[in-house]
Amino acid sequence: xxxxxxxxxxxxxxxxxxxxxxxxxxxxxxxxxxxxxxxxxxxxxxxxxxxxxxxxxxxxxxxxxxxxxxxxxxxxxxxxxxxxxxxxxxxxxxxxxxxxxxxxxxxxxxxxxxxxxxxxxxxxxxxxxxxxxxxxxxxxxxxxxxxxxxxxxxxxxxxxxxxxxxxxxxxxxxxxxxxxxxxxxxxxxxxxxxxxxxxxxxxxxxxxxxxxxxxxxxxxxxxxxxxxxxxxxxxxxxxxxxxxxxxxxxxxxxxxxxxxxxxxxxxxxxxxxxxxxxxxxxxxxxxxxxxxxxxxxxxxxxxxxxxxxxx
Ligand code: GLV
Numbered sequence: 135x136x137x138x139x140x141x142x143x144x145x146x147x148x149x150x151x152x153x154x155x156x157x158x159x160x161x162x163x164x165x166x167x168x169x170x171x172x173x174x175x176x177x178x179x180x181x182x183x184x185x186x187x188x189x190x191x192x193x194x195x196x197x198x199x200x201x202x203x204x205x206x207x208x209x210x211x212x213x214x215x216x217x218x219x220x221x222x223x224x225x226x227x228x229x230x231x232x233x234x235x236x237x238x239x240x241x242x243x244x245x246x247x248x249x250x251x252x253x254x255x256x257x258x259x260x261x262x263x264x265x266x267x268x269x270x271x272x273x274x275x276x277x278x279x280x281x282x283x284x285x286x287x288x289x290x291x292x293x294x295x296x297x298x299x300x301x302x303x304x305x306x307x308x309x310x311x312x313x314x315x316x317x318x319x320x321x322x323x324x325x326x327x328x329x330x331x332x333x334x335x336x337x338x339x340x341x342x343x344x345x346x347x348x349x350x351x352x353x354x355x356x357x358x359x360x361x362x363x364x365x366x367x368x369x370x371x372x373x374x375x376x377x378x379x380x381x382x383x384x385x386x387x388x389x390x391x392x393x394x395x396x397x398x399x400x401x402x403x404x405x406x407x408x409x410x411x412x413x414x415x416x417x418x419x420x421x422x423x424x425x426x427x428x429x430x431x432x433x434x435x436x437x438x439x440x441x442x443x444x445x
Contacts, residue, residue: 135426138191140166140180141200146415153419158426177429179422182206189214196220196429198422202227202280202411204439205333205360219439224413224421228283231411235274235284235328235356238382238404239293242326242354243270247380247404267292273324275340276331276359277303277310278445279437280411284330296320300336321348326356332445333360341365346372352379358410361387366397373402384410 137158139150147165154163164170166183175191181200188197189212197219199207204219241247243265252259272288274281277299285295285308297303297310298320304310311320321327327349331337341357342365355378357364366387372378383397384406397403413421428435439445 135160135176135430136162136164136170136174137177137179137422137426138164138166138168138170138175140178140183140187141418142415149415150419153415154423156416157420157423161423161426177422177426179418180207183210185210186212188212188217196425196435198222198425199439200418203333203360204445205362215441218435220425220435221437221439221445222413222418222421223279223437224417226413226417227411228279230413231280231330231358232283232287234358234384234406234410235330236287236291238356238358239270239272239288239326239328240267240291241404242356242380242382243267245380247402251401268294269325270294271296271323271325272328273298273320273326274328274330275299276329277305277308278330278332281328281330282308284328293326296323317345318348321345322350324349324353326354328356329359329363331359331363333362334444336444338362339365341369343368343371346377349377351377353377354379355381356384357381358384361385361389370396370400373400378402380404382406384408 144165144167151163154161172190173192176195177198178188178191178194179198179200188210194217197207197217199219199221202221202223204221207219244263270293272293272295274285274297277297281297282305285297289295295308297308299312302312329341341363369381373381380402382404385408389408391397397405425435
């Protein structure tokens with residue numbers, strides 16, 4: 135059985151092989167850059183495969199995304215549409231995302247950006263702390279595995295949390311809003327907007343002026359969904375006008391974020407390098423090995439991309 139990997143580049147392949155030795159000792163693991171007969175590939179673990187390559191694997195059984203999202207894979211115009219794509223959603227992914235959102239929410243609650251900026255200037259400033267978690271109404275857009283995990287953890291810490299998703303959701307203890315009709319009501323009661331939506335045509339550019347202007351003035355934003363959710367200039371304008379107080383941005387239209395992007399130096403923005411929820415290689419190898427075994431046994435696989443829903 136052969137698995138080809140396109141994640142982490144050629145230098146990562148030895149580390150991948152080592153992980154797979156533990157979970158699938160008989161699996162033949164090859165790197166994307168290796169010269170192999172394309173007809174011998176059974177499985178592909180990929181993040182952003184170069185266009186057309188997956189289509190050359192004539193005996194491919196399953197595409198496994200190296201992340202929770204599949205947008206990087208769908209970008210391939212020659213993608214073999216008959217194949218299933220498994221999204222990488224592990225317990226670890228959920229924990230990492232929940233902890234990332236919690237960390238960011240606490241940083242925003244206590245204005246840690248201001249503290250860190252002050253440190254860089256050796257400036258000792260004691261300012262009034264305006265809020266604690268209980269004062270910060272968090273609104274989570276996207277109630278998939280990651281959104282729910284974040285909502286549960288933040289609720290436990292004392293943040294009042296609501297959720298918004300496309301379809302109605304009935305999660306115990308989580309007041310939630312659905313669809314365009316309830317979007318305004320959701321936004322009006324949100325001091326900290328968290329975007330954990332999948333990247334679909336319907337969610338593209340959703341973090342725009344029309345959306346941000348419905349938040350209470352001085353609200354904050356965390357985007358750990360995709361760069362395409364955000365109209366970058368609209369977010370900058372909202373920060374400049376004071377409509378938004380601060381933003382933690384983990385994802386960008388272009389990654390790595392170009393050195394000349396104005397986002398880097400904006401005083402209201404904390405940049406993180408798309409690190410919110412990327413499970414380590416061990417977790418991803420474990421999960422991939424389980425998927426391959428289950429697929430070989432003909433079992434239904436979890437978190438398969440659904441073209442109807444778009445995620
Ligand atoms: C990361 O963004 C992922 O899709 O897992």
